[in-house]
Amino acid sequence: MYVIGTPIGHLGELSARAIAALRAADLIACEDTRETSRLARHLGLTAQLVAVHEHNERSGAERLIAALRDGRRVALVSDAGTPAVSDPGARVVRAVQDAGFRVVPISGPSAAVVALSASGLLDAQFRFVGFLPVKSAARRKVLESLREQDCVLVFYEAPHRIVECV
Incomplete structure (x- = not known):
């Protein structure tokens, strides 16, 4: 396959x-x-x-x-x-x-890598997190668990939720 x-x-x-x-x-x-x-x-x-x-x-x-x-x-x-x-x-x-x-x-397009390549961020290390939970309490919990990460964090978000997320 x-x-x-x-x-x-x-x-x-x-x-x-x-x-x-x-x-x-x-x-x-x-x-x-x-x-x-x-x-x-x-x-x-x-x-x-x-x-x-x-x-x-x-x-x-x-x-x-x-x-x-x-x-x-x-x-x-x-x-x-x-x-x-x-x-x-x-x-x-x-x-x-x-x-x-x-x-x-x-191989083909990957939004995370494409975004990183055009970001201008110099840190070679990154962590791909994927989609955050939709519910705010669960979202906060995930974000809190990532607070101490010493690298670029890459998230996915649905287009209709980007403004709310940021």
């Missing part, structure tokens, strides 16, 4: 290797078929799109493993960025590995 990072802002961000893997896939597991269908149309993909998200990762993994057992070529993508990095997919990857199949990552 190929794990492929998808564009986070521009459809032209995909590498030639990622495009080739997507075009070779028989089945593409994605968070939201509506989002991935835009990419599929742009690239002229003919693979079947299957929704695999946080609410159906277990059954989705079983479906992908069955497809792999049938000799089908499977790709895992997220709506934007790298699957299994603050996105669904980690359980799928683990299940596919546990079933004895190889998981091949194909």
Whole structure:
């Protein structure tokens, strides 16, 4: 199974290797078929799109493993960025590995690394935290636990919550 990072802002961000893997896939597991269908149309993909998200990762993994057992070529993508990095997919990857199949990552856009590269921050060390909890008490608890970190902290946040978060 190929794990492929998808564009986070521009459809032209995909590498030639990622495009080739997507075009070779028989089945593409994605968070939201509506989002991935835009990419599929742009690239002229003919693979079947299957929704695999946080609410159906277990059954989705079983479906992908069955497809792999049938000799089908499977790709895992997220709506934007790298699957299994603050996105669904980690359980799928683990299940596919546990079933004895190889998981091949194909590098692609990662919002955390892209943001760091353009930040101008000189500290080479950073910690990727991912998404903070939505509820303020839980959010405060996480932030408090990070108070003593001596490195750049990178967080993800939903676009509609950025102002409130900052």
